[in-house]
Amino acid sequence: MELVLLFSSCGGLYFYRMGMELQRKTVSTGLKKLINRFPGALLFEIDRITAMYPERITPYYAELIQECGDPLWKQAVPDSAELEHAGLREDPLEEEGFSPIPGVVHRYPDRVLFLVSDICPVYCRFCTRKRRIGQARSREQLLLDREAGLQYISRTRSIRDVLLSGGDPLMLPEPELLPLLDRLFAIDRLDLVRIGTRALCTAPGLVTPELAQKLGRYRSLYINTHFNHSAELTPEAGDAAALLAEVGLPLSSQTVLLAGVNDDVELLERLFRGLLRMRVRPYYLHIMDLTQGTAHFRLPLVRVVSIYKELQRHLSGMALPRLMLDIPGGGGKISLDPGGVPEPVEGGWAVTAYSGERYFYPEVPGG
Numbered sequence: 001m002e003l004v005l006l007f008s009s010c011g012g013l014y015f016y017r018m019g020m021e022l023q024r025k026t027v028s029t030g031l032k033k034l035i036n037r038f039p040g041a042l043l044f045e046i047d048r049i050t051a052m053y054p055e056r057i058t059p060y061y062a063e064l065i066q067e068c069g070d071p072l073w074k075q076a077v078p079d080s081a082e083l084e085h086a087g088l089r090e091d092p093l094e095e096e097g098f099s100p101i102p103g104v105v106h107r108y109p110d111r112v113l114f115l116v117s118d119i120c121p122v123y124c125r126f127c128t129r130k131r132r133i134g135q136a137r138s139r140e141q142l143l144l145d146r147e148a149g150l151q152y153i154s155r156t157r158s159i160r161d162v163l164l165s166g167g168d169p170l171m172l173p174e175p176e177l178l179p180l181l182d183r184l185f186a187i188d189r190l191d192l193v194r195i196g197t198r199a200l201c202t203a204p205g206l207v208t209p210e211l212a213q214k215l216g217r218y219r220s221l222y223i224n225t226h227f228n229h230s231a232e233l234t235p236e237a238g239d240a241a242a243l244l245a246e247v248g249l250p251l252s253s254q255t256v257l258l259a260g261v262n263d264d265v266e267l268l269e270r271l272f273r274g275l276l277r278m279r280v281r282p283y284y285l286h287i288m289d290l291t292q293g294t295a296h297f298r299l300p301l302v303r304v305v306s307i308y309k310e311l312q313r314h315l316s317g318m319a320l321p322r323l324m325l326d327i328p329g330g331g332g333k334i335s336l337d338p339g340g341v342p343e344p345v346e347g348g349w350a351v352t353a354y355s356g357e358r359y360f361y362p363e364v365p366g367g
């Protein structure tokens with residue numbers, strides 16, 4: 001097979017197998033679209049990367065990419081940097097170790113992560129669960145695991161909160177998703193069920209008026225979505241959010257802080273303010289997990305803290321997500337609020353205001 005070495009406009013080196021790439025059955029429609037739009041930017045070692053970490057891009061998301069190597073491209077298009085494992089682990093959060101049965105992660109007593117699907121509209125290159133996303137279980141196995149998961153949740157009395165994830169639960173056909181929700185809401189002990197979905201961002205067409213109406217009937221269903229860049233806040237995404245908000249579903253969004261994608265205060269401000277305008281509450285700002293194949297997205301912690309401190313100065317509590325670290329090794333999530341820790345001083349505490357000025361907060365006498 002003939003190989004041609006190209007210098008791409010992204011600055012990387014790519015090998016293009018002459019006449020072959022467009023015929024590859026494994027290339028998603030969205031990636032084909034990108035190959036056609038940016039013919040000089042084909043992928044180095046795509047077979048090796050996608051053998052480990054599958055690729056999938058919706059035509060919708062591919063259309064949002066403005067140039068080769070831009071922040072949306074980096075999130076969706078396989079990169080040879082994924083082959084550099086840099087000593088990182090496939091499962092840094094020990095999800096498998098906290099799985100009493102396949103497809104259920106039970107780390108905190110009152111909550112479970114219920115992995116009900118293995119597929120997503122776009123396979124994000126930074127995904128914490130990239131070890132399993134797109135590596136679909138057989139349909140029989142998935143159904144067996146889902147049934148076992150429902151039974152586990154039903155018999156485990158400490159569970160009050162179920163986060164459906166995977167994969168993306170909105171990839172399930174309605175005849176699977178709705179009965180699953182029916183079964184969960186039949187468990188009276190549950191306070192809430194959350195759908196973790198990036199579909200609003202990567203495939204907003206999945207949220208139809210009919211689906212929104214049906215989801216709106218559940219008593220305490222929450223939608224946790226995921227946007228990383230203000231360019232993802234399109235009219236289509238806004239329409240999908242509006243459909244869900246109008247039937248009364250509370251919407252929140254998490255963001256992952258990614259080097260070369262959104263490590264910029266002004267951009268994050270635009271993103272969080274734009275989410276609020278779509279009735280989506282910014283919820284968590286995640287520090288990158290130490291997941292194998294994602295080291296190129298990491299930022300030094302000192303940079304993370306400096307970005308967050310700037311955001312604290314500019315954004316109201318409604319717009320400011322909590323800065324979250326998921327402790328490697330399975331310690332669970334903790335909130336890192338760099339401005340929020342008071343220092344003990346004589347008779348009270350020194351606290352730092354949003355402006356950077358320090359104030360005195362007196363302690364209860366004798367307290």
Ligand code: SF4
Pocket residue numbers: 119120121122123124126127128129133166167168197198
């Ligand atoms: S949508 Fe979520 S689960 Fe799916 S690949 Fe992206 S980050 Fe991972």
